[in-house]
Amino acid sequence: MSIDALVLQAARHSQAGQLDLVEPLLLQILAIEPQHQIACLELARVMILSGRYDEAVAVLEPLADEGLADAEVYRRLALAHSFADRKGAAIMYYRHALELEPGNGQVLHSIANLEQASGFTDQAAATYRDAVEVKPLWTMPAAVSPPEFRVLWMFAPGAGNTPPDYFVSRARFESSILTVLDGVEYDIDLLRCHADVVVNLVSDVDQSRAILNTVEALAERIGRPVFNHPRGIVGTDRASISMRLAGTPGCVVPHTCTFSNVDLLHMLNKNETAELQFPLLVRRAGTHGGEDFEKVDDRNQLNEFVNCIGESDYYVTPFVDYRSEDGYFRKYRFIFVGDEILPYHLAIDDKWKIHHVTTSMAGIQWMQDEERAFLDDPWRVFAAPQQAALRAIRNTIGLDYFGIDCALTPAGEVVVFEVNATMLVHGENDRFPYKTEAVSRIRQQFHSLLDRTAHEALSTL
Structure with a gap:
């Protein structure tokens, strides 16, 4: 041939x-x-x-x-x-x-994204402006031609966005990523041409307060169905979540307060820390994972942490010892997609600060076996009372897509650590290949929900 x-x-x-x-x-x-x-x-x-x-x-x-x-x-x-x-x-x-x-706008967008991810914030901001002037949309073609429908993803630089890569890659729909900046006049007709459904990626309230109103106004002008509407994101900072979920049957929701560094240092200097219950967890606002996040046992450790981090807002939360009876800590992650509650991972460690990627699970067979069993049948671990608690959380939060990190007390209560739409879902599971099927179910459900929403909208045009 x-x-x-x-x-x-x-x-x-x-x-x-x-x-x-x-x-x-x-x-x-x-x-x-x-x-x-x-x-x-x-x-x-x-x-x-x-x-x-x-x-x-x-x-x-x-x-x-x-x-x-x-x-x-x-x-x-x-x-x-x-x-x-x-x-x-x-x-x-x-x-x-x-x-x-x-002047290739798509290349400029890519450079700006990488500069932002590399911590070159000022350089990235200038590159984003250049990119939006040349090309407001960064389009990724569908894996099939023609695409089954079109999705417009709304992204704001430095605003704590939901990671979209796993859902965009190899999809049967066309994806266009819109960079939302203040002070830019967008061509609404152009955006509508690329949007059968809109997905708002701006999801970390602490990083996005200044831009959320702009994202909301733009989404409303486009006039298509919106996943994770900005109005629903507003109440998902850690302090708001703890208030909204307080009293949820079957849940332990530690009360989270927000303090500026000035307020915290004033309390510490004046020895006015009676309202703080040690040991407690302190985290710089706008961070995730283990970054700038520690357990402190007394006011001296808290003072040292705040002075080390410096000017910022802080979340302060009572520490809940969620250790299992065997001495290990277990942190479960579920992803909520529409009405579905899907398991994503179980992280097991002998330390309270657990992140799946940094545990020793890759070398310990019984931990992998336990995670595999959880992913195959999560409702053997989370029985009817715990399922009811998760459904109550889903109904309270009301977003189309979000995640929860949680644990179980020996009495079977769900300990709520974090609930938001910023949680990473990815398909890179080389170290834990048994995760692939469960993670794929999340992607499939997300795509199915987009598909139904897009085609319902198209049928009314």
Whole structure:
């Protein structure tokens, strides 16, 4: 078969989403002509979609090294490095692409995202402005052609956004990411053309208070169904959640207070800490995971923590010892998608501050077995009373999509640690392959909910 015939056949399979049939054809082409650019680009795309980022780089780098790269080669190299979390290399290749295509808005968006993720806040803000002026939307095509429907994702730089990558990748719908900035006049008709349904990603209240009203006003003007409407996000900071869920039957919800560093230091200096119940947890507002978050046992430790972090708002919460009878701590994560409550992971550790990625679970079989059993049948652990508590939480929060981190007391009460829409869901489960099916169910349910909403909206147009 000729190269042209192989290219044509590969293109047909690609359009049908049959990537497993595409790769062998591309390899045949490259066996005949190793630097065939179309085949190299398409093979790299297939490898990126299947998570083989280093292989994609290995396919494309020879083109760049030998001066055969055009802007598309640099863009795809940048994408592979970005997915592999090599931000510096990704920025470098995107800038090479920008040299060949000055003013490419999509490349500017990508650079700005990487600068933001790398902590270059001021540089990212300027790049975002440049990007929005040139191209307000960053569009990712569907895995099939034509797309089944179109989703507009509303994103605000530095505002604590719901991570969308796992839901966007290889989807059967087209995704357009809109960067929302204050003071920008957007083309509403253009946005409507890319939106059968709108998903608001702006989800961390502490980081997004200044932009949420702008996001809400823009969503209302677009006039399409909105997932996680900004109005529903407003009441999801840690202090508000503790008040909203207080008294939920079957739950232990530690009361969370917000203090400025000035107020906390004043209380400590005046020894006016009677309202603080030690030991307690203190966290810098706007952070997640273990960042700037500690358990303190007395006022001296609290004073040391606040002085170390400096000017900020802080969340202060009574510490709940949620240790199981065997001495281990267990933190469960569920994801709420519409009416569904789906397990995401169980993290087990001998320390109270648990993050699944930093536990020793990858080397301990019984922990993996317990997590696998939980993911296969969460309702053996969370029986009818605990299910009722989770449903009550879902009904109170009322978002289309959000997560909860929680534990169980020996008496069977649900200890609520965190409830919000910022929680990461990803498909990179190489260390825990048994998680893949449960995580895929979350993606499938999210896609199904988008599909129903989009087609209901389309039927009324």
